[in-house]
Amino acid sequence: MTRYEYVIVGAGMVADAAAKGIRELDPDSAVLVLGDDPDEPYTRPALSKLLWTDPSFTEDKVPLGTEATGAEIRTGVTVESFDPEAKTVTAGGETIEYGALLLATGGSPKTLDLPAGDRVVYFRTFADYRHLRALAEDQPAVVVVGGSYIGTEIAAALVQNGCRVTLVIPDSGLREGVLPADLASRFQSWFEDAGVEIVTDTRIASGEASEDGVVLTTEDGRTLEADVVVLGLGITPNTRLAEEAGLAVDDGVVVDEHLRTSSPSVYAAGDVASYPDALLGRRRIEHVDLARKQGRAAGRAMVGDETPFTYTPYFYSMVFGHRYEAIGTLDASLDVVEAWAEPQEKGTVYYLDGDAVQGVLLWGNSSDAEPDARDGARAVLAEPARWSKAELAERSLA
Structure with missing residues (x-):
């Protein structure tokens, strides 16, 4: 039976980040990535954004270069099952032994x-x-x-x-x-x-x-x-493998602050994982920032890093050259407080349930190179009842 120290099920952005996270701590052990996608890991956001609007961003820039980690990447492969007791995974009719397994199975379109x-x-x-x-x-x-x-x-x-x-x-x-x-x-x-x-x-x-x-x-x-x-109707998390293996599943594969599932040698990250966010509480998030950060953390955890995953991700969208970002819950039925640096162009919207801020929208945050606004949003969410509505109205972050 073939053995790999680390097996990653799913070959998306989480898998790429995890392979790189593994290599930060373990440069030599065998890593296997199994994905049913015909392509090796690639940057998903570009598929609906830059590839259509930026002529300089061509298809050759979509792959993430996961092969540079030395991981063996098998694409177009269906994983039939895994056994957390025996520490084996069955894919394409082959049974493979592992030391640690990461479920990065993402979701399927509704x-x-x-x-x-x-x-x-x-x-x-x-x-x-x-x-x-x-x-x-x-x-x-x-x-x-x-x-x-x-x-x-x-x-x-x-x-x-x-x-x-x-x-x-x-x-x-x-x-x-x-x-x-x-x-x-x-x-x-x-x-x-x-x-x-x-x-x-x-x-x-x-x-x-x-x-x-x-x-x-x-x-x-x-x-x-x-x-x-x-x-584009959203996705359903791919939890079948986890359910059949007897892992805890509740709107995603349930993990702890170390991204471990209910089986100690099995981890989950990305779209498929229900995790305890340090600021927002338990949730499942389907955005690229989480895939990158949580994938890396999961890879390091598989090697033995016991650092809790405490990062709260942001998400963003861009249409017609206009970008907006957010952290937390965006629900227009909540009370909102708007703080504008430039009316309707650049500012912040706070979503409150009672006196507590539940979400922060950064309207017009112009690029991925503006982390200060996101850090400001996280600071508000860390102390959701600290600021009055009048103070928030003067607190534009974007």
Whole structure:
């Protein structure tokens, strides 16, 4: 039986960060990465952002270079099961022994009664990007279903590349459940000004694709036609392996502050992990900042580093050149306090439940090179009831 000291199940950004974290403490032991994706680890955010909008960011810049760690990377491989007692994992019919195992299985796109196909893309992977990019060359009529991060980013990307875009959302306004009314209106205007048709208060029930296009049927019986349909409906965490192995699962694989699961030699990180955030409490977060930081921490923990994972991640989105970031809970039904450095352009929105801040939105934080604003947001969340609403209104971080 082949043995690897460290086995990583999943070959995404978490796996890349974990392999690099392992190598910080153990430069020599064997590392195996097993992924069902046909590509080696790559930077996922670029798939809906830079690859569409920045000509200098080409496809060759998407891979993360995980092979430089010396890890053996097997792509297109299905992991059938693992046995935490025997410390074995079965993949592609082969049984492999491990010393420590990391579950970095991510999530799978939520689907409708509409199979993926040539004209129907549930957008998630690098392969999905290449497929959609080829379709977009003909500047087709595209219906994008879903108004969250992926849906809005893809709709913006496609219309900026000459496609005729219709964006279907279940709410009466774009991002109305997340942004204060004034910002939600501004956000929606960017799409309308770019030529995106927004269909509100609409849910898709099913669809049918043919060589001529796709016909979508709404829950109230209406139909929408398109050349191409892109769906961004969120993901479901891939917990099957953990459940079948008897690990604790509750909206993700449950881990402790060391990213250990209920089995001491098995760890989990990234989209699939339910972890105890030091500021926000237990939660599962699906954003790139967590993947990088938690992946590295998990890799180090597999080697024996006992440092608790206490980092609270931020998340961000960018459409039409406008960037916004946030930490914590963004819920427009909470009380909000807005503090503006430049009205509607650059400022901070605090989301409060009673007197306690639950989330911080950094509107117009211009780049990944502005950590001070995020640190300021974390400081507020660390002492959520310290500041009065009047003080918060004067405390613009972005």
